[in-house]
Amino acid sequence: MFSSIRWKFIIVYFLLVFMAMVIVGVFIIRQFEAQQLNNRLNTMTKQVETIISTSSDLSEDDWSDHIEGIQKTLNEWSFEGTQTLYVIYKDDIWRIVASSHKNYHKIIGQNALTYKDLDPTLILAANNGKKEAEIKKDFNENALYQHLAYPVLNEIGQVKGLLYMVDDLEDIYNTIDETKRILTSATMLALVITVILGFLIASSVTEPIRDVTKKAERMAKGDFNQFVEVKSDDEIGQLASMFNYLTLKLKDTIQEMDLEKSKLDTIFNYMADGVIAVDVNGHIIHANPIAIDILDLEENINTEFSQDKIFSMDKIDLKEIDYKDSATLEGDKTVKIKDTVYRIKYAPFRDERNDIGGIIIMFQDITEQHKLDNMRKEFVANVSHELKTPITTIKSYTETLMDHEDIDNKLYEKFLSVINDECDRMARIVRDLLQLSNLDYNKTKWNMVDYSVEKLIEEACLKLEFSFREKKQKLNLSIEEDIPDIVIDKDGIEQVILNVISNAIKYTPENGEISILARQLDDNVVVTVKDNGIGIPEEDIGRIFERFYRVDKGRSRELGGTGLGLSIAKQIVEAHGGDIVLRSEYKVGTEVDIIIPAKKAVIHS
Structure with missing residues (x-):
């Protein structure tokens, strides 16, 4: 199923949309998270700066005498429920002197570097006079907190203490989680829509291709009346147009080939000479009716010839055929089959790899020609004999007359009469031969x-x-x-x-x-x-x-x-x-x- 181009289209669309949604989702979540955290940090910073700027107690160099005032300021300040502020005085132990914690009285006086809710590295880092911020995870509560250590400087620019604020980030990450759920739902919806649209789009592409494929299969089975509906001008439409053009050209070509094949079959089947094609294994692969009759072959040889039946070349006196020796595969000779004289001409044919596939043998009936040749020879012999007889007689009688001068007149006249008769006979033969010659060559003038x-x-x-x-x-x-x-x-x-x-x-x-x-x-x-x-x-x-x-x-x-x-x-x-x-x-x-x-x-x- 998944080998279908339709499903390949759908899978590609699915993966593209999925990857796009994942990349966009990750980008949005990260940007949103960074923005929310930055906003929270800015808010915390502004709160701390406001407290520092509005509290006169914090402006004093020595906070030891102003702890109550500082705590009062914190108590009066409105903090978010997730925020806790610690005021750390830089003395010998970085002592916590005030806090917005609800149990601040338990925290005041503790060493900030050892207090569990504070990060000592962040405190020490802020001692350089710059604010330090970091997100810390509370593994006990499995929660994230934004820590901000903001230094408070004296008149000469030295750090006299810190305002350390901790803010719970649960609300931000809850919002982020909700955003993730929304994006996940949107991704799922987008993927569903992608599959549906991908199916429809893929169908619009694959249906014409499937139509072309089905009609190509029908064409392969011999039905060339197959045309595809052209529905667009895009590549698919061009494919359909080209298929229709190919169908017409192929149909014309097949018709031309069928016509030529019909002509060749007609010539082959009705030619006066017999023709057979024999492959290198000795199997007759084709034979026309004349050859079938000459060689007493099966009438269905061209369609149902058994590959177990081997045609013997000895039957037509072609023992010299050797497919390993090309010189023996071409020639002609005269043979006699069933009282009929044939001139056999044979030559090799080659297959698609240009290897010798067998030989084609043609049988030309020359019986009449053979008879005519014999008659011509006999005619020449007869003419010679017919002329020889009177010539011999004339010569014999003439020699007798010449050798015997004492022949009496009566016998002399008889001999002359015989000579005269033989001359007349020769004249008749010559006259008849001339007349036959004129008749043969249409030289006789008819009146x-x-x-x-x-x-x-x-x-x-x-x-x-x-x-x-x-x-x-x-x-x-x-x-x-x-x-x-x-x-x-x-x-x-x-x-x-x-x-x-x-x-x-x-x-x-x-x-x-x-x-x-x-x-x-x-x-x-x-x-x-x-x-x-x-x-x-x-x-x-x-x-x-x-x-x-x-x-x-x-x-x-x-x-x-x-x-x-x-x-x-x-x-x-x-x-x-x-x-x-x-x-x-x-x-x-x-x-x-x-x-x-x-x-x-x-x-x-």
Whole structure:
């Protein structure tokens, strides 16, 4: 309780007032006592001087003959009830010759130096011709008395006797005691008033502070809608104003921090890469959803992760991590987790003491990039192989012709025909590669025109009529009535349709059946080419649009394909905002949908 600032204020006020009252009281009592004693001494002195000046007997040099007169003077004088006067004649024994004591007849003639009520030192001290005064305590009566020894001088200035007055000071000290009681009561009253006023004053100071404290506690718990009423312009009012200002600034700062945290959390939780933070003890202290999914962690890891569970770096092939060696705490590597290839980047983070607190690990899914790299390597290998084969053939036949001049004309022409075919094959490969390159880098110039779907299909079929007849294949053509025109690059889309139909012709046996259907589907025109050919195995369907991919490489080359036709067709259709969808069943047949926007075709980069 007394640790409260309110009680500290009260105690301070109490002690200040108490000390002030004590000091003032002591000062007043002492001054009052000194004044009263001085007044009493002055009164006694004036009385003695008056008696000396008015008594003719005391003016005589020899008091022995005037004792009765002196005593008569004392008897006639009106003394206070507390006062006693002694007339001491300086003879050989300092004899008391008169007194105002009621039993003066018993005192007269006694030696003043030995009389119990008189102070011999004071008598002897007054013998020097000056008055002497002193307060003496009567231990028998436990009372204080003022003693005054006043010398009476003869004509030549010598002491001939003393007037010794004793006055009881009880009335003065009774008055002083009463004054002490009054001052004590006043002090008690002042202290009570001080406590009350101190409580009120302290409350006026501490209540705003307590209010600030309570609201600061609420702010510490997250409630920032706390404001203090400003009741004054003093330091407390300034404190309240500053608290309100601090509340506003803190609220704004927290809101900004919450906003930034929300942004960071959103980025952290929705970023495409997985991120985990692992402390030096191996505990995961944070992980985003992608990382949780990658590493099969508990979904509540960020809020209820058990400190008993240790994350093993071996799981992601980071055995080299050593927190004592900073060189091992930063780097990147490629690992495979659950058939997915990740590039792992890791770096240390530091705590508030700038010590290493752990490492942050980022998982970047590079599976597609890995596949693309492999496809690129495979593509380069395929290009090299596709070009190497005709070059090897041309070189072989050319060397044969050069080495054997006696070859007959018929064989010579056959060799030249093979060389010519291989050159054509190389030309087709180079042409297709150039077209793919232009499509990849958006260098193809499209000539967009309105064109009839029916006319487009009929022209394509007409160009392939010889192939149909050669393989005795049946062509079923079905074009929906009122099918809208399409805005296309005529040569490009015709190339797509020719490629799809020619593939159907190539891979459909003699006497097979090929159907071509054109219809409107929502805002698109769909051209479907269906055959009952050899079909495509299920495991190859997903790669059918890859460059140089062939289901049956030997047969494809035999039929004159480069392995690039479907890749080119897909990119042309996608550039028109469309798509190609292929469905196939091995040894049953294949169905290809060419989807093109009906009303407006837009070239897409």
